[in-house]
Each structure stands twice: as C-alpha cells, then as structure tokens.
C-alpha cells in the first residue's frame with residue numbers, strides 16, 4: 183500500500199499528452215493559452231484623439247493660454263484621416279478615435295471652443311499632448327500580453343482581437359471515458375427491482391468533470407462479468423485519453439476491473455492507497471502509440487471504488503488535478519485555505535490518512551472555521567452534499583480536536599462561480 187502523495191506522484195509521471203490546437207478567437211473562450219503571446223502590433227496603432235474637438239498646431243507652443251484663433255483647414259474622422267501635416271496656426275476638426283495628424287500636438291475639446299467652421303477660437307490650458315492617445319501607449323510591439331496557462335477571459339479575447347491575433351495556441355482537451363460497473367446498477371428512471379441500486383456515480387463524476395475543460399466522450403454501464411468488463415475497457419481506452427471506471431476494484435469474486443484492464447494491455451502502477459475512503463484505488467496505463475497516431479502518449483485508467491464518497495474524493499484528489507494540469511491550469515489541485523476545527527472528530531482510521539468532510543462556518547482572520555459533517559460513510563453522498571471541502575488527517579491520529587489547524591481543500595462546487603462556469607456549452611432559451 184502506498185501513501186496519498188506517492189500515488190499523486192505516480193499519476194503525475196503518467197499524464198496523457200494531448201497535443202495543442204490552434205483555435206480561432208471565436209472558439210477560444212474558456213481555454214488556456216499553450217504558449218506566451220507577444221503583441222504583433224502596437225496598441226493604439228496610431229496617435230489618436232480621445233475627444234471630439236479640434237487638433238491644433240499653436241502658432242507659438244511656448245506661450246500658453248491664448249486666446250487663439252486658428253484657421254480650420256480640414257477634418258479627421260474616425261476611419262478617414264486628414265491627409266497631410268498641420269502647419270503652425272492651423273487646426274482641423276477631429277473625432278474621438280480619429281488620427282491626430284503630424285504637426286498637431288494637442289486636441290482642444292469642442293466644448294472649450296466657439297465651435298467655428300472656418301476659424302476656431304479657444305483658450306488652451308497649456309498642456310501639450312492633451313487629449314492625445316499615443317501609438318503603443320497601452321502595448322508596444324513585442325510586449326508580453328499573456329503567458330502560457332492564462333485563461334482566455336473576455337478582456338484577454340478583446341485585447342488579442344485588438345492586436346490582430348486571430349488564432350491562439352491552446353491545450354487540446356483530453357477525452358475522458360466513464361464506465362460504471364456493477365450488475366446491481368440501473369438508471370435513474372428504472373423501475374427498481376430487489377437488490378438493484380441506481381447509478382449515482384455517473385452523475386456525480388460527469389458533473390465533476392464538466393468544468394475541467396476535458397471532453398467527456400463515451401459513458402457506459404457494465405455488468406460484473408469479466409469478458410464484458412475487458413471489452414468495455416478496451417473500447418473506452420481506444421476512444422479516450424483517460425478511462426475512469428467505478429466499482430469492481432476490491433477483493434471480491436466479482437471485482438473484475440484489474441484483471442480485465444491487464445488482459446487488454448494495461449500495466450498496473452498501484453492498487454490500494456493508504457487513505458480513507460478510497461483504499462482500493464487502482465491506477466494503470468496503456469501505451470497509446472500503437473492504437474493512436476501520436477508520439478509518446480499513454481492512456482490512463484483509474485479504477486475508482488464504487489462507493490460514491492470514495493469515487494468522488496478520488497476524482498477530486500487524483501483525476502481533476504491531472505485533467506486541469508493537461509489543460510495548463512496553473513493551480514490544478516484547486517483552492518485551499520488555512521482552517522481551524524470548531525468541533526472534534528473521532529471516527530478516524532488510525533492506519534490510513536483520512537479525508538474528513540467539513541463545512542466552512544465562517545472565516546476569521548483569513549482562517550476558515552471548520553465543522554465536520556454527519557453521514558460521511560464511504561457509501562454516503564449526504565455528507566459530501568452538506569460539506570464545502572475536506573481536510574486530510576494524517577495516518578496515526580485517533581481523533582482531532584476543536585482548535586486543531588488543518589488546510590481545507592474546497593470542493594469545486596463550493597466555488598462561487600461554479601454554477602456559472604459549468605454553464606459553458608449549455609443552451610439558453
């Protein structure tokens with residue numbers, strides 16, 4: 183049996199290696215950059231006016247104030263510049279965003295003038311460059327705009343559009359297949375027969391992967407038969423970069439996942455992790471180079487225990503970080519906070535590290551106040567539902583006390599933006 187951190191290190195060594203893709207800006211929202219991006223053009227691209235008014239070349243730039251009366255020799259509109267340079271004593275009408283011509287060194291807002299057409303009268307406040315936005319002021323050519331791993335947010339998409347970056351390099355999302363095993367499993371709308379249970383893991387895990395950016399392909403329910411299990415794993419592994427299997431990884435006579443996976447070419451890296459819940463976690467890889475066209479690439483298989491809390495916590499601790507890392511996420515493990523227990527908890531397994539579910543009852547001095555929740559058996563979903571995150575209690579502790587400090591990892595569904603981010607790809611009417 184290995185420790186949680188040993189298991190995480192092994193998983194890290196075997197990440198699938200999906201390629202990178204160039205996507206158009208229109209498709210890029212929510213992806214992450216696979217390379218740094220530098221500005222190919224300056225921003226703004228030319229000196230332009232920030233006001234509607236007159237671009238002026240004062241007769242004497244050093245004697246501030248005026249009053250001045252200048253000849254109006256033309257106009258610069260947005261998209262339709264004035265051709266030529268201004269001579270001292272000349273002015274042109276100018277619109278916001280229009281090119282400031284050579285020779286003009288400031289823009290006088292229309293409301294500070296008499297608004298004349300042939301000649302214009304005004305006082306100036308003595309500041310050269312007033313109301314001019316200079317070429318390259320915001321971004322110079324070659325300036326870094328965003329780094330590898332940056333999320334393509336609305337403002338970043340806008341900046342890239344402004345700079346003429348039409349295609350961006352992003353991480354290609356890994357494809358995930360999900361197999362839920364168990365002859366007792368039926369669908370959510372089935373007429374339940376004696377001994378049957380509904381497949382809850384399918385819904386927990388698909389929702390849990392939804393906001394990672396990975397593509398969930400193949401989903402299948404598999405009975406506890408060795409041949410069916412092997413066929414399903416083989417097919418899923420051909421179609422996906424990461425295969426998640428729930429159930430069938432314990433020591434029972436009907437637990438076929440390990441044998442079936444190894445029969446179809448998977449190599450085992452570990453089975454059993456010193457953790458509660460989720461001890462029978464199984465991890466294996468298969469060389470994908472022969473099945474698929476790519477270079478060095480493994481197909482990864484996680485045999486997750488069937489109990490819903492076990493399957494969920496294993497997905498949070500091992501699978502989500504892997505997928506997020508593949509997609510360039512700078513903090514793949516998710517959000518953590520310092521925390522302090524407000525109540526003791528004594529249902530610990532001394533031989534294993536334990537994930538204890540907690541609710542965040544408030545935050546004091548940036549420390550989360552934590553309360554353990556009821557109903558955190560490995561077969562239960564109620565505790566998970568009631569909790570905001572978990573703490574990891576090391577092996578060897580028999581109880582933890584009020585006042586003990588632990589880091590709390592917040593569940594992704596605790597994040598305030600979760601319901602927003604998971605809406606990507608949904609249709610609205």
Ligand code: AMP
Pocket residue numbers: 362363364366367379380381382383384428429430431432486487488489490561
């Ligand atoms: P197993 O890991 O196959 O021994 O399953 C452990 C427990 O989890 C059993 O009580 C199963 O009935 C239950 N279980 C397995 N798969 C699921 C599932 N997809 N949804 C809900 N419970 C499950």
Ligand code: MG
Pocket residue numbers: 363364365406429430488
């Ligand atoms: Mg089973």
